[in-house]
Amino acid sequence: MKNNLKNNKTNANIYIPLNGKIEEITQLTGDVRLFKIKTETPVDYVPGQFFMLSVWGAGEVPISAASLPKENGTIELCIRKTGVVTSAIHSLETGQPIGLRGPYGNGFPRDISTGRDVVIVAGGIGIAPLRPLIQHFINKPEDAGKVTLLYGSRTPDEIIFRDEVEEWKESGIAVALTVDKGNDNWKGNIGLVTGLWPEVQTNFKKAAAYICGPEVMIKAAMRDLFFLGMPDERIITTLEAHMKCGVGKCGHCYIGPQYICTDGPVFSYKKIKERSILM
Ligand SMILES: Cc1cc2nc3c(=O)[nH]c(=O)nc-3n(C[C@H](O)[C@H](O)[C@H](O)COP(=O)(O)OP(=O)(O)OC[C@H]3O[C@@H](n4cnc5c(N)ncnc54)[C@H](O)[C@@H]3O)c2cc1C
Ligand code: FES
Structure with missing residues (x-):
């Protein structure tokens, strides 16, 4: 995995943002938008x-x-x-400038998926970092065995990338959706995303998992996968923390003996247990 600081060619001073310009904004759900941002030079990064x-005058967020x-x-x-x-970001319009520092953090390890079935577990906005991983497995099917996405949302209206989910299915990804609360049109699953394990056609002992969502969901999913026999080093999750610098200098994201910004945000269950993060 690349070291983000060594590879950050976006600006000589890591605290000075790169100039981005908003090219397109898509309303995905009531409070979620997709921003297409054009940078002066292409930026390389991994899922x-x-x-x-x-945003000038408002602040910075990861x-x-x-x-x-x-x-x-x-x-x-x-x-x-x-x-x-x-x-402040949601108040911006197409054509307006926006600052961008990074990429930061370690990214998802992908070597663990080679030759293995993959289970992707997403909750709410947690689908966002998992989307490029799904895109990768669609573009390079040889990098994994069967890929199954389990995706939970609060309501049917809050399913982010709903149209794309149908395209992912057509591209060979097995998908099971669930919502906490249905509506008159919803004929699908109702309940927690961790109630969807029976939908996964795999031997969990040999598979790998990538998880992102609310902390309570992450903890439940990791424990379930452990009890289903998946080895700790192949249960991978991304964690959140309050961040200021993003580059291991300010200490805001220090949890246990780890900086979420530079040691993570992606961790294996093995590391989470060893370092007592999230326990
Ligand atoms: C590595 C990383 C990746 C992220 N990726 C995304 C993403 O792709 N899309 C997305 O929408 N959000 C993402 N987030 C969360 C996002 O950074 C926060 O929602 C944002 O910082 C909130 O800032 P704000 O100024 O709008 O809210 P504030 O006014 O600062 O806070 C509003 C409320 O949210 C809480 N809050 C703020 N930041 C966090 C946080 N990091 N964790 C938990 N609670 C928080 C505050 O305590 C407060 O209750 C990510 C966070 C991290 C650490
Ligand atoms: S955000 Fe400053 S040390 Fe991680």
Whole structure:
């Protein structure tokens, strides 16, 4: 995996953001938008890495890459309106500037998927960092065996990338969706994403998993996969923490003996147990 600091050619001073320009905005759900941001020069990164996104006068927030790198230098970021900075980002329009530092963090290890079935477990906005991983497995099917996505949302209206999910199915990804609360049109599963394990046609002992979602879901999914026989080193998750610098200098993201920004944000269950993160 690349070291983000050594490979950060975006700016000589790591605290000075790269100039980005919003090329396109798509409303995905009530409070989630997809921003296509064009950078001056193409930026290379891997799924699971994140950027510090800044709006002048509002501040900076960590946001995961939601697409694979593109030659034209466009990065897609899927952002839920949560508070001060994400609201400022949502108030921007096409053509307006936006700052971007990164890529930061380690990204998802992909060597563990080779020759193995893969289970991807997403909850809510957690689908955002997993989307480029899904795109990768569609583009390079030889990098994994059968890929199954288990994706939970609060309601049917809050399923992010709903149209794309249908395209993923057509591209060979097995998908099981669930919602906490259905509506009159919803004929699918209702309940927790961790209730979907019977939908996965695999030998869990030989498979690998990538997880992203709320902390409570991550903990439950990791424990279930462990009890289903998956080895700790192949249960992979991405963790969140409050961040300021994104580059291991300020200490804001220090949990246990780990900086989430530089040691993570992606960790194996093995490392989480060894370092007492999230316990
Ligand atoms: C590595 C990483 C990747 C992320 N990727 C995405 C992404 O792809 N899309 C996305 O929408 N969001 C993502 N987030 C979360 C996003 O950074 C926060 O929602 C954002 O920082 C909130 O900032 P704000 O100024 O809008 O809200 P604030 O006004 O700062 O806070 C609003 C509320 O959210 C809480 N909050 C703020 N930051 C966090 C956090 N990191 N974890 C838990 N609670 C928090 C605050 O305590 C407060 O209750 C990511 C976070 C991390 C650490
Ligand atoms: S965000 Fe500053 S050390 Fe991680």
